Amino acid sequence: MQGLMQEWPLLCHKILDHAARQHGEREVVTRSIEGPIVRQTYAQLRSRALKVAQQLQRDGYGLGDRIATLAWNTARHLEAWYGINGIGAVYHTLNPRLFPDQIAWIMNHAEDKLLFVDLTFVPLAEKILPQVPSVKKVIVFTDAAHMPQTTLPGAVAYEDWLAQADGDFQWLALDENTASGMCYTSGTTGDPKGVVYSHRSNVLHAMMAVQPDAMGLSSRDAVMPVVPMFHANAWGLAQSAPMVGAKMVMPGGKLDGESVYELLDTEKVSCTAAVPTVWLMLLQYLESSGKKLHYLKRVIIGGSACPRAMTEKFERDFGVEVIHAWGMTEMSPLGSLCTMKPQHANLAGDALLDVKQKQGFAPFGVEMKVTDDDNNELPWDGKTFGRLKVRGPAVARAYYGGAGYEQFDDENWFDTGDVAHIDENGYMQVTDRAKDVIKSGGEWISTIELENLAVGHPDVAEAAVIGVRHPKWDERPLLVVVPKPGKQPDKQELLNFLEGKVAKWWLPDDVAFVDEIPHTATGKIQKTTLREQFRQYQLPTA
Numbered sequence: 001m002q003g004l005m006q007e008w009p010l011l012c013h014k015i016l017d018h019a020a021r022q023h024g025e026r027e028v029v030t031r032s033i034e035g036p037i038v039r040q041t042y043a044q045l046r047s048r049a050l051k052v053a054q055q056l057q058r059d060g061y062g063l064g065d066r067i068a069t070l071a072w073n074t075a076r077h078l079e080a081w082y083g084i085n086g087i088g089a090v091y092h093t094l095n096p097r098l099f100p101d102q103i104a105w106i107m108n109h110a111e112d113k114l115l116f117v118d119l120t121f122v123p124l125a126e127k128i129l130p131q132v133p134s135v136k137k138v139i140v141f142t143d144a145a146h147m148p149q150t151t152l153p154g155a156v157a158y159e160d161w162l163a164q165a166d167g168d169f170q171w172l173a174l175d176e177n178t179a180s181g182m183c184y185t186s187g188t189t190g191d192p193k194g195v196v197y198s199h200r201s202n203v204l205h206a207m208m209a210v211q212p213d214a215m216g217l218s219s220r221d222a223v224m225p226v227v228p229m230f231h232a233n234a235w236g237l238a239q240s241a242p243m244v245g246a247k248m249v250m251p252g253g254k255l256d257g258e259s260v261y262e263l264l265d266t267e268k269v270s271c272t273a274a275v276p277t278v279w280l281m282l283l284q285y286l287e288s289s290g291k292k293l294h295y296l297k298r299v300i301i302g303g304s305a306c307p308r309a310m311t312e313k314f315e316r317d318f319g320v321e322v323i324h325a326w327g328m329t330e331m332s333p334l335g336s337l338c339t340m341k342p343q344h345a346n347l348a349g350d351a352l353l354d355v356k357q358k359q360g361f362a363p364f365g366v367e368m369k370v371t372d373d374d375n376n377e378l379p380w381d382g383k384t385f386g387r388l389k390v391r392g393p394a395v396a397r398a399y400y401g402g403a404g405y406e407q408f409d410d411e412n413w414f415d416t417g418d419v420a421h422i423d424e425n426g427y428m429q430v431t432d433r434a435k436d437v438i439k440s441g442g443e444w445i446s447t448i449e450l451e452n453l454a455v456g457h458p459d460v461a462e463a464a465v466i467g468v469r470h471p472k473w474d475e476r477p478l479l480v481v482v483p484k485p486g487k488q489p490d491k492q493e494l495l496n497f498l499e500g501k502v503a504k505w506w507l508p509d510d511v512a513f514v515d516e517i518p519h520t521a522t523g524k525i526q527k528t529t530l531r532e533q534f535r536q537y538q539l540p541t542a
């Protein structure tokens with residue numbers, strides 16, 4: 001017997017319809033690339049998105065066309081996503097922090113037809129597009145007055161282009177499994193791989209994200225996605241914030257501590273999200289300026305492990321709740337969030353921080369397990385670590401073009417490439433990336449745990465741990481440290497600081513001081529480069 005309920009396809013543009021209908025006057029505020037703060041409402045954003053859809057269709061774009069965006073978080077970028085989706089085309093975000101050749105490779109792989117670009121990235125696009133013949137037209141997110149001289153093919157100013165439409169347009173009726181967005185993984189090993197979100201997965205993911213035990217978003221929130229729309233689908237905020245009618249604050253291209261603080265304060269932001277690097281800059285600014293966070297209630301931190309000291313600072317000094325989150329591009333991207341279950345209700349101090357160090361538990365819609373190398377499931381005991389595997393309606397079932405098929409098994413489990421353990425309460429903790437874990441005498445050492453501890457030292461700005469060749473143990477850990485400005489920490493003192501906090505045989509064999517640690521385009525420590533840099537390093541124990 002079948003249910004007798006309606007077919008109501010889960011389509012992204014229905015989210016914007018809802019926002020405009022129920023929360024039409026709620027604002028989307030942007031620090032524009034041209035400079036001034038620009039204010040719009042969801043109702044206005046929807047009418048502009050309809051114009052985007054109408055103009056795209058008039059220009060001949062349609063179902064399945066990949067339309068690239070190279071842009072910061074702004075209302076224009078957001079309305080373009082919805083307009084693109086409204087004709088069944090696919091927004092394809094490009095990460096401007098990649099090398100031009102890599103971006104060109106990705107665009108050619110996706111066969112992008114059109115590019116929306118911010119003023120900031122016009123020079124970058126001029127370098128890329130001669131290598132991408134499929135792109136015949138470029139729309140620059142600006143008005144005629146700010147339109148630069150450019151060699152970009154078919155370049156027009158967005159506002160001129162949009163002004164040709166009257167907005168008398170109906171979103172296309174689509175199957176909910178139609179592709180909605182595309183985002184490539186950064187490809188630290190091998191070529192980048194394309195992840196293709198569907199309307200259905202984006203809508204379900206947004207419903208997952210807003211839940212009270214996830215990001216806990218509501219119409220009363222003012223949300224600032226500092227995490228860029230070009231990084232892992234903006235952690236779903238482009239869909240989840242409008243879904244609940246939260247005010248959105250789009251920070252544009254200025255992500256330094258002072259600029260981020262200014263928007264948090266003047267726009268009364270209650271919830272924000274980004275990688276630890278961004279919060280490091282904000283906390284440094286707060287420390288030097290003595291400013292306080294008056295309105296912020298929650299900060300979602302993920303992308304790499306949130307250092308304990310950061311959680312402590314936000315919660316203790318500023319009264320802001322930290323929600324540590326884990327995910328990946330392939331998961332739309334949310335996989336787990338560290339909110340507190342009832343058994344943690346009375347925890348405080350170090351015991352609470354111990355839980356908050358973990359990446360949290362999976363919301364409804366994500367299944368999770370850890371296995372050994374032979375795919376045997378490991379116990380949830382909070383210490384046995386193995387390969388972390390996931391599945392769910394917003395988890396990829398393949399990469400675009402069939403790359404990386406070995407990461408997916410017959411039962412749809414996706415091997416994340418992370419190493420983790422899960423505790424009795426379901427809280428997962430990432431101990432490493434499979435390719436970064438240190439194998440010392442056949443036993444595994446977690447580099448992330450050592451790094452987290454090291455950055456807790458008052459003289460350490462940033463720390464990375466890598467395996468260095470060792471004649472007896474195969475590999476031993478080396479701690480690489482960037483000292484805080486003006487500080488000269490002592491090697492032995494640093495090692496003493498770690499002693500007693502981890503098993504004795506986990507302690508690094510040596511400490512190296514550097515001015516800078518290399519980062520990937522998404523702000524993660526680039527271990528491959530670092531390992532290369534220290535390939536010939538002689539450990540004192542070797």
Ligand code: ADP
Nearest residue numbers: 186232302303304305325326327328329430522
């Ligand atoms: P990219 O590799 O392009 O930066 P992703 O954001 O998809 O893109 O990276 C996902 C990976 O980031 C995860 O597999 C994991 O290794 C790491 N990661 C994400 N969040 C966390 C976290 N909270 N703690 C530790 N690692 C994390």
